[in-house]
Amino acid sequence: MDKKHEDLxxxxxxxxxxxxxxxxxxxxxxxxxxxxxxxxxxxxGAATYIDLICDEFMELHGDRTFGDDPAMIGGIGTIxxxxxxxxxxxxxxxxxxxxxxxxxxxxxxxxxxxLRLAKQAEKFNRPIVCFIDTPGAYPGLGAExxxxxxxxxxxxxxxxxxxxxVLSFIIGEGGSGGALGIGVGDKLYMLENAVxxxxxxxxxxxxxxxxxxxxxxxxxxxxxxxxxxxxxNIIHDIIPxxxxxxxxxxxxxxxxxxxxxxxxxxxxxxKPAGNLVRYRIRKIRGIGEFEGSDAxxxxxxxxxxxxxxxx
Amino acid sequence: MSKSExxxxxxxxxxxxxxxxxxxxxxxxxxxxxxxxxxxISQIVDEGSFVEFSAELxxxxxxxxxxxxxxxxxxxxxxxxxxxVVTGNCMIEGxxxxxxxxxxxxxxxxxxxxxxxxxxxxxxxxxxxxxxxxVFTASGGARMQEGIFSLMQMAKTxxxxxxxxxTAVPLFIVLTHPxxxxxxxxxxxxxxxxxxxPGALIGFAGPRVIEGTIGQKLPEGFQxxxxxxxxxxxxxxxxxxxxxxxxxxxxxxxxxxxxxxEA
Numbered sequence: 001m002d003k004k005h006e007d008l009x010x011x012x013x014x015x016x017x018x019x020x021x022x023x024x025x026x027x028x029x030x031x032x033x034x035x036x037x038x039x040x041x042x043x044x045g046a047a048t049y050i051d052l053i054c055d056e057f058m059e060l061h062g063d064r065t066f067g068d069d070p071a072m073i074g075g076i077g078t079i080x081x082x083x084x085x086x087x088x089x090x091x092x093x094x095x096x097x098x099x100x101x102x103x104x105x106x107x108x109x110x111x112x113x114x115l116r117l118a119k120q121a122e123k124f125n126r127p128i129v130c131f132i133d134t135p136g137a138y139p140g141l142g143a144e145x146x147x148x149x150x151x152x153x154x155x156x157x158x159x160x161x162x163x164x165x166v167l168s169f170i171i172g173e174g175g176s177g178g179a180l181g182i183g184v185g186d187k188l189y190m191l192e193n194a195v196x197x198x199x200x201x202x203x204x205x206x207x208x209x210x211x212x213x214x215x216x217x218x219x220x221x222x223x224x225x226x227x228x229x230x231x232x233n234i235i236h237d238i239i240p241x242x243x244x245x246x247x248x249x250x251x252x253x254x255x256x257x258x259x260x261x262x263x264x265x266x267x268x269x270x271k272p273a274g275n276l277v278r279y280r281i282r283k284i285r286g287i288g289e290f291e292g293s294d295a296x297x298x299x300x301x302x303x304x305x306x307x308x309x310x311x
Numbered sequence: 312m313s314k315s316e317x318x319x320x321x322x323x324x325x326x327x328x329x330x331x332x333x334x335x336x337x338x339x340x341x342x343x344x345x346x347x348x349x350x351x352i353s354q355i356v357d358e359g360s361f362v363e364f365s366a367e368l369x370x371x372x373x374x375x376x377x378x379x380x381x382x383x384x385x386x387x388x389x390x391x392x393x394x395x396v397v398t399g400n401c402m403i404e405g406x407x408x409x410x411x412x413x414x415x416x417x418x419x420x421x422x423x424x425x426x427x428x429x430x431x432x433x434x435x436x437x438x439x440x441x442x443x444x445x446v447f448t449a450s451g452g453a454r455m456q457e458g459i460f461s462l463m464q465m466a467k468t469x470x471x472x473x474x475x476x477x478t479a480v481p482l483f484i485v486l487t488h489p490x491x492x493x494x495x496x497x498x499x500x501x502x503x504x505x506x507x508x509p510g511a512l513i514g515f516a517g518p519r520v521i522e523g524t525i526g527q528k529l530p531e532g533f534q535x536x537x538x539x540x541x542x543x544x545x546x547x548x549x550x551x552x553x554x555x556x557x558x559x560x561x562x563x564x565x566x567x568x569x570x571x572x573e574a
Binding site: 137138139140141143144145146147148149150152153154156157158160161176177180181183184196197198199204207208221222223224228229232234280281284285287288289290291292293296299300302303304306307308309310 | 365367368369370371373374376377424425427428431432435438439453455456457458459460461462463464465466467469470471472473474476477478492493495496497498499500501514515516520521523524525529533534542543544
């Protein structure tokens with residue numbers, strides 16, 4: 001970590017300490033406190049973790065169609081000599097950087113860059129690791145003109161059948177479709193204080209509770225914390241942070257992430273690609289709560305049989 | 312005499328009989344009124360050919376949100392549907408098709424577990440019977456009341472579309488007013504051919520959200536079907552009275568999965 005980065009982090013940490021939250025050692029952190037913590041400026045982002053866990057990293061830019069989205073970073077890194085493609089939402093560490101990085105809200109070219117790098121990884125048989133940390137895709141004019149919906153949709157479809165292992169970590173805010181756009185994979189993890197939801201608590205409060213000031217209440221009702229999502233069996237596991245939060249000791253969390261990556265890839269990289277994709281699709285296919293027939297397993301097997309590469 | 316209503320677009324008075332004769336399109340200005348699933352199905356399929364499947368599926372309250380169960384019950388009573396999409400097998404101009412029709416009347420056509428499941432089942436039905444899949448979309452997006460489960464339906468339907476593609480069965484999407492949010496950002500944008508009804512609002516973020524972001528009014532026609540075609544996201548805009556014919560043409564030209572052919 002360079003000096004500037006370190007200073008910024010220290011600065012944010014001190015600010016963090018001022019901000020009143022329940023003492024995590026005595027009481028469980030509320031959903032709303034997780035929301036605030038997940039968004040807090042100075043919380044380590046994708047770039048920090050990549051920096052801390054990789055022996056070496058080379059950033060690759062551009063979607064080859066429109067431009068390079070600074071809110072989405074990607075490239076190739078190595079962990080103990082193993083080449084991995086990294087993709088991540090990128091927020092800024094301060095106001096200026098945040099403006100430059102659009103607060104981690106990607107335009108279509110961000111998702112298209114992510115897909116380009118994922119297909120490149122697949123071609124060269126490199127596993128993929130995604131770091132999710134975004135309030136959502138950017139709801140702007142240009143994003144709509146260039147098809148933000150199409151860009152996310154395509155990623156969901158393509159990532160579901162990538163022939164290499166894909167691990168995703170929600171490290172901060174997992175905001176809606178913008179997060180899911182790099183969140184389809186074999187394993188999904190959340191940091192202890194990260195959140196993941198279909199809409200922001202503020203959005204939920206203003207639409208369903210008809211009062212944006214009830215965001216705190218909405219956060220509880222939405223069940224968006226790592227614990228909630230583990231209980232729902234949406235995520236595989238929770239990555240620990242130190243009690244004060246990941247900003248206090250990024251190394252601690254980075255080490256846990258690194259160990260998880262190494263452990264998972266040791267197993268997943270040995271699996272035939274067909275198995276990997278079948279398991280991945282089966283997992284996604286099974287998500288949903290409803291009454292009525294849920295005998296989908298045989299149907300899915302029959303559909304696999306009709307394909308060239310998944311039978 | 313049937314009752315007359317003022318057209319929301321040209322404000323002329325049009326009687327219900329005339330409107331129905333014109334497939335709920337204003338004969339004066341061409342404004343396409345919103346259809347519910349039942350109206351849409353009767354307009355699109357060969358008479359008496361629609362056989363519904365997965366009708367029994369019914370939402371639970373996965374995040375135990377206060378009021379959701381009651382809201383569902385209200386909507387079920389009002390619409391006589393279990394949820395926001397109807398799926399089934401049918402014939403269109405003599406060709407076999409799997410049809411899914413979303414209904415905006417049911418909680419804004421929002422996609423929760425049941426919608427995601429039924430769309431997925433419809434795609435797999437198409438894959439297994441080697442029959443083209445046609446989806447009419449109309450949705451405000453993911454169903455917030457189901458929390459993370461609704462978000463995951465985007466991944467589920469998109470991965471079903473990926474499998475459908477691997478079985479070389481065509482997926483035809485017809486975007487109708489309005490199609491936004493998580494439906495746009497999943498299966499709605501994954502058709503082999505994507506059609507749209509004239510004037511339909513199609514986008515990811517809703518117009519008010521975008522206006523809030525940019526701090527100004529959106530240009531006229533922004534996110535309408537015509538705009539989306541110009542930007543390259545829609546193959547063709549098809550007025551309602553041509554839809555059956557165009558869908559039949561597409562089915563004929565996509566691998567000959569016609570009547571009687573089984574996988």
